[in-house]
Amino acid sequence: MTVRRRRARTRPPAALVPLAVIALTFLVLPFVALLQRAPWSSMGDLLGEPLVTDALRLSVVSALAATGLSLLGGVPLAWVLARTEFPGRAFVRAVVLLPMVLPPVVGGAALLFAFGRRGLVGAPAYDGTGLLLPYSLAGVIAANTFVALPFLVVTVEAGLRTADRRYEDAAATLGASRWTTFRRVTLPMVAPSVVAGAVLCWARALGEFGATVTFAGNLQGRTQTMPLAVFLALESDRDAAIALSLLLIAVSLAVLVPLRDRWLAA
Amino acid sequence: MLRADIGVQLGDLDLAAAIDAGDGEVVALLGPNGAGKTTVLRVVAGLQPLDRGRVELGGRVLDDPATGTFVPPAGRPVGVVFQDHLLFPHMSALDNVAFGLRARGVGKVDARSRAARWLDRVGLADRADARPGALSGGQSQRVAVARALATEPQVLLLDEPLAAVDARTRVHMRAELRRHLTTFAGVRLLVTHDPVDALVLADRLVVIEAGRVTQHGTTSEVARRPRSRYVAQLVGLNLLHGTAVGEHDVRLSSGGHLVVADPLPAGEVAVAVRPQAVTVHRRRPEGSARNAWEARVVDLEADHDRVRVQLAGPVAAAPATGPGDPAVLVAEVTPGAVAELGLAPGAAVWATVKAVDLAVYER
CATH class of the missing domain: 2.40.50.100 (RNA polymerase II/Efflux pump adaptor protein, barrel-sandwich hybrid domain)
Structure with a gap:
């Protein structure tokens, strides 16, 4: 009954309905095709294969790590962009947004020139400590962070800009230091934006392909995440590719569905 | 004793006003919107630094651009009841009141028990766990007053404390505010554009129009002998x-x-x-x-x-x-x-x- 009442109140203009249906069909149809081709009988065995389990583990770990790193650096960066005035801020913001626009392969190549074996920073780092980012889990995380960080920064910056700064004034008059004000007033008040940004960031990292394959390679068990494994399996083992894809969809839905509208709309 | 000689240039506002207020005194800043009343409060609270002049509280200089002295808001013994109250929406009433004590280094348990006593004093002991969104306008005002007074400031600043209230509850809240104001012994500075608020709550009026003090005196003096058209119309x-x-x-x-x-x-x-x-x-x-x-x-x-x-x-x-x-x-x-x-x-x-x-x- 409540459904019917709501429907009556929010009935869309007639012209919009067919277009909305077409758009939705376009989005859903590929998933239906995937499900239809799924090798349901051998699914259990496929999902147990090391190729699949390794990729799942690497994907979840690297996406979570990238989200964590993005939160650590992205929230402060968003604060600086939202709250401070400095010359060239518009340029800095454009640079921050660049990885969102660039083909990820370009990002991966740029990462190689910076942190590769003979890279700008990578070479002295390798000579000094023997540490090497490419072709390692750390490299996957670096590539994921590089492409996903801007999503967090943009979302949190927007949240900070719309937050009512008078609450920060109130905190200051109550004796709070700038750090206390940030931690106990600003951050809790922009929490919806931080959550929304973190989810977008995580989703972007989970699907990352180009920068990862360029910078970290495609080594099963070391750097081969789910998207990489799917791409490889499509050539050799179609059933495994479908199983991997379905798993990826399940993981994504498990995160997206429980999020309420307000987190994503923030 | 608060002595403020204020010179601030802020967009279209050119504020040049001298305001003195003694301990135990309620001074109302009365004036039309945009006259600079709220800026005076922000200067005293340290939220707006001076361009010229000097702010002194009990002999201590809080702001003096000539000597480069500036005490930031957190270091000033000033409590503020903001317009719209600005209670932190993600904290309970109790945590709002305890915030200032916590920020000033009081331990959690001690701060919360002191905050609870303040809530009790304003008659809201039973609303301690309520979020600001669940409080009525009157309750929210009482929490805001308790929060401002909990750190035991020497000056209490009130910015249009009754502006957000509808006419009917206003009468009641004004009387209540008057009661809370009398329990505080320090300087009280009240910004309002409502002459009734000013006449009921204040001992002395300072009228500010377009950034200048156009009249000051006891409430009865100002009410009997207005010096500007604005004040004459108000009274x-x-x-x-x-x-x-x-x-x-x-x-x-x-x-x-x-x-x-x-x-x-x-x-x-x-x-x-x-x-x-x-x-x-x-x-x-x-x-x-x-x-x-x-x-x-x-x-x-x-x-x-x-x-x-x-x-x-x-x-x-x-x-x-x-x-x-x-x-x-x-x-x-x-x-x-x-x-x-x-x-x-x-x-x-x-x-x-x-x-x-x-x-x-x-x-």
Whole structure:
């Protein structure tokens, strides 16, 4: 009954309905095709294969790590962009947004020139400590962070800009230091934006392909995440590719569905 | 004792105002919107640094650009009740009140028990766990007052504390605020654009118009002897400008003249006339009324059980500052009188006022 009442109140203009249906069909149809081709009988065995389990583990770990790193650096960066005035801020913001626009392969190549074996920073780092980012889990995380960080920064910056700064004034008059004000007033008040940004960031990292394959390679068990494994399996083992894809969809839905509208709309 | 000599340039606002307030005193900053009242509070709280001048509290300099002294807000013994109260929406009422104590280094348990005592004092012990969103306007105001006072400041600043409240609860909340204000011994500075708030809550008024103090004094002084058109309108008086001629005669800038009972100060004077003291007649009154003149009814306006009649004539308010603001004298009469005298826009009437009903003072 409540459904019917709501429907009556929010009935869309007639012209919009067919277009909305077409758009939705376009989005859903590929998933239906995937499900239809799924090798349901051998699914259990496929999902147990090391190729699949390794990729799942690497994907979840690297996406979570990238989200964590993005939160650590992205929230402060968003604060600086939202709250401070400095010359060239518009340029800095454009640079921050660049990885969102660039083909990820370009990002991966740029990462190689910076942190590769003979890279700008990578070479002295390798000579000094023997540490090497490419072709390692750390490299996957670096590539994921590089492409996903801007999503967090943009979302949190927007949240900070719309937050009512008078609450920060109130905190200051109550004796709070700038750090206390940030931690106990600003951050809790922009929490919806931080959550929304973190989810977008995580989703972007989970699907990352180009920068990862360029910078970290495609080594099963070391750097081969789910998207990489799917791409490889499509050539050799179609059933495994479908199983991997379905798993990826399940993981994504498990995160997206429980999020309420307000987190994503923030 | 608060001494603030404030010079701030902020966009269109050029604020130059000196404000003193003693301990135990409630000073109201009264003025139209955009006059700079709130900026005064922000300066005292340290949220707006001075361009020129000096802020001193109990002998301690808080802001003095000449010597480079500036105590940031967190270091000032100042409590603020903000417009809209600004309670932190993600904290309970108790945590809001405890916030200042926690920020100043009081331990969690101690801060919460002190906050609970403050909530008890404002009668909200049972709402300690409520989020600000679940509080009524009155409750939210009480939490805001408790939060501002919990850190035991020397100055309490209140920015339009009643502005967000509807007219009916306002009366009740004003009385309540008055009660809470009297329990605080320090300096209290209250910003308002409502003359009733100012008259009920304050001992002294400072009127700020366009960044300047145009009048200050005790509430009764300001209410009886307004110096600007703005204040005269707020307190409901006609304010006439004129020049003293002899001992009891005032030549008005609007052309007429009035005889006053009190001996006049020399030179430029202001004359305050209560609208109730102006009598309207259809014909020239007989007898000894020395202040009688011919006038024309410009407009009538019902005000509760009275009618305010605007009269154009040789006795009229000080020259209007803005266009479309005609120079008139307001008389207040009963609806019965309006009917009896046949008052309507354009009607020719006679007006009188007794010499003893005129308050005259230097301008």
